[in-house]
Amino acid sequence: MQHKFSMYNHYGTLRDGSVLIYNVLSSAVAIMSQEEFSSIHKAVPLDAEADLFSAASEMGFVVPAEEDELSKVLALRNSNNYSDKRAGFQILPTTGCNARCFYCYEQGFKASTMTRETIDSTVEFILNYCENMEEVTIAWFGGEPFTCENYIAEISKRLTAEFDRRGTRYFANVITNGALISEKNIDAIVKDYRISSVQITLDGRGEKHLARKGFLDKSVSYQLILNNIALLTRHNVHVMVRINVDRENLEDCLAIFDDLAVLDADKDNLWPYVAPLYSDRSKPNQDCFGKDELSDVFTKVYKKMIDTGFIQTVNGLPMNFSNATCCAKMLNNFVISPEGDISKCEHLLNVPEEVIGHVSSGIVFNSAMAKWSDANIPEQCKTCSYLPVCQAGCTAAETRGFGFGRCSYIAFVHDAIIEAANYLLERSEE
Ligand code: SF4
């Protein structure tokens, strides 16, 4: 059979002369000699390398010559985006917040909170919409959702009672600043709200975090947030610690990994990662990194994560297939605002033409809904070697003009990945 080199391979030469190759569709990673790589690159097996070639084929580095790799990625993408078995709802019980992050895109929004009527309609809407679903995920978002914890409690109770009766699998997660989590509500978070995954943001170490967050309650400390992260992990909640970096706090943020490494946490549930802050193109913030700088930034980040044990093998680097990058593109995924308006993306909350319905009246398949349901992807993504991991990126970032545009940061950190692999290898040889 004729083969070809997969269009989703990425590779680089390591300092010892060997080649690191990874494929973002199969998620395979390998290190091989230049000669072996040359055989695979040309997709021509030499007799002596027959075993290697068949391994490369199993790992997806070479594929049958007639394979339409793009169509395969799109088929997987569509099976995920158009599943009629799963639904997701991002609920904002409030846009009010107990902090004032300087970068918050909700700045300028008038803070609002759900009314009794909207709570009732939200529950009814979700239960009706999910009549035949096998799995439902609720994502709590705000503002700070825990400032309305009684709403989380009530909506969770009513939804779980009915979904349990129906035998529907129920999952919940929350994006929070972590200040309102404590020993007092941890049992309710886990058992009553069934929250199994939490994202907490850190903006720096110690005072830097507090200065950037601007908590209204001045008794909130950096250590309190760390303690709450640890508390969640010990209750078997998966905690993604999002560390927001820019030029002004990068070195400080790297030190957060030292603090996390010594935390009294269940490390299997602790997943820190770094996210570069971004600004609107109309109001560029000079402190934000440009995409050309991301490889240098992530070279430092990955080295620190390796030193502190948060990356132990090359599998900890972003080389893997992902089918879940933009929830707005999933047909049965919706954002519910405190007013009960339904849209597809939390970044488009204040955009009237993006509203696709209301919890009291349901969804209208209008032009906004049609746009988000379109299976087509942009032309540049069809030939892009990062498609299986980026999934055609962020439409909101492109259309609303923020961040790095449509493309994921992953498309800009190849050199950092190769350098991290070098560093891991050198450490393992010490
Ligand atoms: S369009 Fe962008 S911001 Fe909106 S859900 Fe998708 S990835 Fe997230």
Ligand code: SF4
């Ligand atoms: S958005 Fe950018 S990085 Fe992502 S698949 Fe499209 S071209 Fe590639």
